[in-house]
Amino acid sequence: xxxxxxxxxxxxxxxxxxxxxxxxxxxxxxxxxxxxxxxxxxxxxxxxxxxxxxxxxxxxxxxxxxxxxxxxxxxxxxxxxxxxxxxxxxxxxxxxxxxxxxxxxxxxxxxxxxxxxxxxxxxxxxxxxxxxxxxxxxxxxxxxxxxxxxxxxxxxxxxxxxxxxxxxxxxxxxxxxxxxxxxxxxxxxxxxxxxxxxxxxxxxxxxxxxxxxxxxxxxxxxxxxxxxxxxxx
Numbered sequence: 458x459x460x461x462x463x464x465x466x467x468x469x470x471x472x473x474x475x476x477x478x479x480x481x482x483x484x485x486x487x488x489x490x491x492x493x494x495x496x497x498x499x500x501x502x503x504x505x506x507x508x509x510x511x512x513x514x515x516x517x518x519x520x521x522x523x524x525x526x527x528x529x530x531x532x533x534x535x536x537x538x539x540x541x542x543x544x545x546x547x548x549x550x551x552x553x554x555x556x557x558x559x560x561x562x563x564x565x566x567x568x569x570x571x572x573x574x575x576x577x578x579x580x581x582x583x584x585x586x587x588x589x590x591x592x593x594x595x596x597x598x599x600x601x602x603x604x605x606x607x608x609x610x611x612x613x614x615x616x617x618x619x620x621x622x623x624x625x626x627x628x629x630x631x632x633x634x635x636x637x638x639x640x641x642x643x644x645x646x647x648x649x650x651x652x653x654x655x656x657x658x659x660x661x662x663x664x665x666x667x668x669x670x671x672x673x674x675x676x677x678x679x680x681x682x683x684x685x686x687x688x689x690x
Contacts, residue, residue: 461517461581462503462517462518462519462543462577462578462581463503463504463517463518464503464504464505464506464517464518464519465490465503465504465505465506465518465519465520465521465574465577465578466506466507466508466512466518466519466520466521467479467482467483467486467505467506467507467508467520467521467522467523467570467574468507468508468509468511468512468520468521468522468523469507469509469522469523470522470523470524470525471523471524471525471549471550472525473525473549473550473553474523474549474559474566476507476509478559478560478566479507479523479566479570480507481560481567481612481613481615481617482559482560482566482567482570482571482617483505483506483507483570484507484612484613484617485567485571485610485612485617485618485619486505486567486570486571486574486619487504487505487506488610488612489571489575489610489619490502490503490505490574490575490578493639494575494578494622494639497624497625497636497639498578498579498624498625499625500578503578505574514541514542514544516541518543519536519543519544519545519577519581520543520544520545521536521544521545521546521547521570521573521574521577522544522545522546522547523546523547523548523549523566523570524546524547524548524549524550525548525549525550526548526550527546527548527550527551528546531551531677532546532548532551533547533548533551533552533564533569534546534547534548534569534570534572534573535573536573536576536577536583537583538581538582538583543577543581543582545573545574545576545577546573547566547569547570547573548569549566552564552565552566552569553566560615560616560617560618561616561618562607562618563604563605563606563607563618563620563652565607565618567617567618567619568607568618568619568620569620571600571607571618571619571620572600572604572620575599575600575620575622576598576599576600576601578599579597579598579599580596580597580598580599585597586658587628587629587647589630589646589647590630592659593657593658593659594657594658594659595628595647595655595656595657595658596655596656596657596658597628598655598656599622599623600620600621600622600623601653601654601655601656602623602627602638602643602648602649602650602653602654602655603620603621603622603623603638603640603642603643603649603650603653604620604621604650604652604653604654605650605651605652605653605668605670605671606620606621606638606640606642606650606652606653607619607620607621608621608639608640621638621639621640621642621650622638622639623637623638623639623643624636624637624638624639626646627643627646627647628646628647629646630646630647631646632646633645633646638650649666649667649668650668651668651669651670651671652668652670652671652672653667653668653671654666654667654668654671654675
């Protein structure tokens with residue numbers, strides 16, 4: 458994976474969660490990137506830092522902002538690139554209004570923040586695909602296949618949920634037997650956990666493939682927004 462991001466800024470624009478909440482989540486994600494993600498992906502870990510200032514877009518940086526109201530109806534979050542500016546959004550209101558929490562479990566603001574940060578690092582410009590042995594192209598999204606799974610990182614005595622993620626071996630049919638995701642629950646490349654999904658392209662036609670237990674409201678979101686599903690959590 459090309460190393461293009463050297464720092465990720467996290468900003469809180471939500472009125473439903475505090476700066477302290479997002480600062481703790483950011484510290485957990487920084488720990489995850491440094492100690493879990495970067496070693497498995499073979500990259501130098503970028504710093505993930507919380508800021509109350511408005512970061513100036515710069516080469517090698519990304520900004521993830523937590524909002525209350527989505528600009529993509531119903532989305533939990535997404536990451537993208539526009540005119541060289543790499544950024545992502547997490548929508549606290551959607552998460553909390555659908556039974557989610559701030560720091561606990563896979564449907565949480567902290568896990569969604571983790572999801573968007575890791576996927577921004579995996580494919581900053583949202584343009585990469587991997588070929589499987591069945592003639593399909595699979596979007597290079599590192600959390601989508603296992604997005605229903607999370608684990609805790611402890612920050613100052615508080616357990617903070619972060620997203621599971623797949624490793625480079627998951628995107629290669631020849632890598633069976635290698636560690637395919639951080640939690641080691643996936644046993645074959647290109648396969649999904651029960652709540653996961655992938656964006657698949659065959660002969661130019663893009664579709665979503667869902668795990669057997671993905672909630673109906675999340676499936677409806679992916680179907681509704683089509684190509685945005687390449688980017689949305």
